Amino acid sequence: MAMTIGDIARLAGVSRATVSGVLNNNPTVSKKTHERVLAIIEQHNYTPNQIARALALNQTGLIGLIVKDISNPLYSKIALGVEEVCDENGYSMIISNTHVDWDRQDKNINILKHRRVDGLIIFPLQRGHTLQDFHDLIREKYPFVLLAEIPEVNADVVRADDETGAYNATVHLIKQGVRKIAYISGPESSYASDRRLSGYKRALMDFNLTFSTDLVREGGWRLEDGYKAGLTFSLDKSDCPDGIFCYNDSIAIGLIRALTERGKLIPRDVAVIGFDDSGVSAYLETSLTTVAQPTQKIGRMAAEVLLKRIKNKKKKLPHQKILIETELVIRETCGANKKGTVSGIN
Amino acid sequence: MAMTIGDIARLAGVSRATVSGVLNNNPTVSKKTHERVLAIIEQHNYTPNQIARALALNQTGLIGLIVKDISNPLYSKIALGVEEVCDENGYSMIISNTHVDWDRQDKNINILKHRRVDGLIIFPLQRGHTLQDFHDLIREKYPFVLLAEIPEVNADVVRADDETGAYNATVHLIKQGVRKIAYISGPESSYASDRRLSGYKRALMDFNLTFSTDLVREGGWRLEDGYKAGLTFSLDKSDCPDGIFCYNDSIAIGLIRALTERGKLIPRDVAVIGFDDSGVSAYLETSLTTVAQPTQKIGRMAAEVLLKRIKNKKKKLPHQKILIETELVIRETCGANKKGTVSGIN
DNA sequence: CATAAAAATTGAACCGATTTAAGTTATTGT
DNA sequence: ACAATAACTTAAATCGGTTCAATTTTTATG
Incomplete structure (x- = not known):
């Protein structure tokens, strides 16, 4: 039903390779052909099938976020930050919950790996379980960022100070x-x-x-x-x-x-x-x-660190630990005077 | 690096088609071969590349959730419900935010369509914009469920009563x-x-x-x-x-x-x-x-309705409007006596 | 104008799975 | 023992893109 690159090629009287070149701004396509093909692409409102693209490129433009419970405001604000950065960079975000269950955490990590997400952001459970899956990720050089430290796991960490x-x-x-x-x-x-x-x-x-x-x-x-x-x-x-x-x-x-x-x-x-x-x-x-x-900022930063790692997958960047500054919000239980009732609320 | 179906086929001394048959429990594969191949699959911890599978089957096992702002508890609880049902059915959930901006809503709908998600759950903006994208979805028979009614759009709706x-x-x-x-x-x-x-x-x-x-x-x-x-x-x-x-x-x-x-x-x-x-x-x-x-329930129900629609894409199921019952929580501002301080909190 | 160099285009292979028609082997009945 | 049938297995096409070596076209040069 939807148009394919072949359809466009036929309509434009060029090969599929050329259409692909146009789509990816390959400079070896002449300006003239580029414009002609682009016109046809726009005329038919064609966009390439991301799945086929993902298969060919071996990258999905997807990243996975694993948290304990997305309905917890702490995590949903992190998710907001992650999604923002994804949005800005043409990525999409898959969320899954562990519900504080190690087995589900393991399961979710693997599901997302098999979905070939380009990287993972994980708010990990701590203490009390084998860390095999994390070591697997490291061994496979699968890009991931942690939102809490696990002493035994050497990886990028972004968290509040x-x-x-x-x-x-x-x-x-x-x-x-x-x-x-x-x-x-x-x-x-x-x-x-x-x-x-x-x-x-x-x-x-x-x-x-x-x-x-x-x-x-x-x-x-x-x-x-x-x-x-x-x-x-x-x-x-x-x-x-x-x-x-x-x-x-x-x-x-x-x-x-x-x-x-x-x-x-x-x-x-x-x-x-x-x-x-x-x-x-x-x-x-x-x-x-x-x-x-600064939860939203933590999310943003984690996503940025992850994307950087994804883009430099071959290079061996050193792991970084990033501490985000907290902010003291002074209200009435310590420091602020009883105010007009509505103020102090954002 | 990761194993492919071809690797397994070679190791098992069968064709890729047979391995595929094993993976999908195709009954034409003999029990003997099935077991032998399965052993090798498990031994090498092989799982099929979901992207390749998605391309061949023309279905991704992904659904998209579009809300105004995932950090809003209302939406994050909906997301929790949606994710639960996804999890139970082998689907994953992509979230994107519109930030109460029609253009971003349109953009997100299209991004997710091009990612070939199998269906969409949308908490739509209301009044004040062209509804072209919704009509497009309907025309293309793209499965989707709304979490708020838009009178001009005939689609499945799940919302609170x-x-x-x-x-x-x-x-x-x-x-x-x-x-x-x-x-x-x-x-x-x-x-x-x-x-x-x-x-x-x-x-x-x-x-x-x-x-x-x-x-x-x-x-x-x-x-x-x-x-x-x-x-x-x-x-x-x-x-x-x-x-x-x-x-x-x-x-x-x-x-x-x-x-x-x-x-x-x-x-x-x-x-x-x-x-x-x-x-x-x-x-x-x-x-x-x-x-x-009942936000979580709304999320669950929406996901169930959507999955049903996805599974019966060819059939012409009538659109349904599902109202989820609210629950009156009686506390102190009306009806409940001042209680021991900690009770009444979940 | 002939020819080398540069630019543009293309065919074919590939990514990793599924599917189906066709081929092979095993089983059954007479 | 042999044909008919059933049970398996496989080769090849397909999904919709990307990539690269090879080829064709264009441009520049002597």
């Missing part, structure tokens, strides 16, 4: 006059939480505040985890921290509920900072100060 | 004892807002409450729009509505801010219901009662 983000957040707390600062951690398996802890510690050190393990509470990632952690703090004014840095916004929100219920006033009694800028933060009654992850 | 959702929300308000109910509308161009208005009106009629245009306020879709609308209500108790149904959650949140600032207590003075269950709703100080859009 957690350590500095945490450092800045903690310094901000300190500059607000806070002196006893707690950290509520993420899930045990999270490298990111470890890094945020480091940044927090470094800030304490730089300002001569003593660090104590008493100030670190086991958290998690859900609101309930933060709520529970909030219940563990003493209500005694001299004992309760006056500032708390949380692994993420959900933790912070749960924490604030627990503290508020028990009579604390935020930020007067306890200042709170979250992490992620999850979209909810701005809408809260007392809006949440938080460390924004 | 706004009218019934609005009806149920309004009835819920009435059953809470509310008697003077306002509606804050969506953007002017929204068919969905019109339908929600109809549902709201029908509920008023069914319960013998008088409808008045005074009760309908021009809204929009952002928090600010709701805030502004909130300022237009009289503070006089006898004049102010005691229940307000909003086009979406952002409107509701903005509205609540305006009312609260002006001394109204929610839900005691004014009960409020939003639409979407946007994820923020549950986290608010006074959690928001809202009409949940």
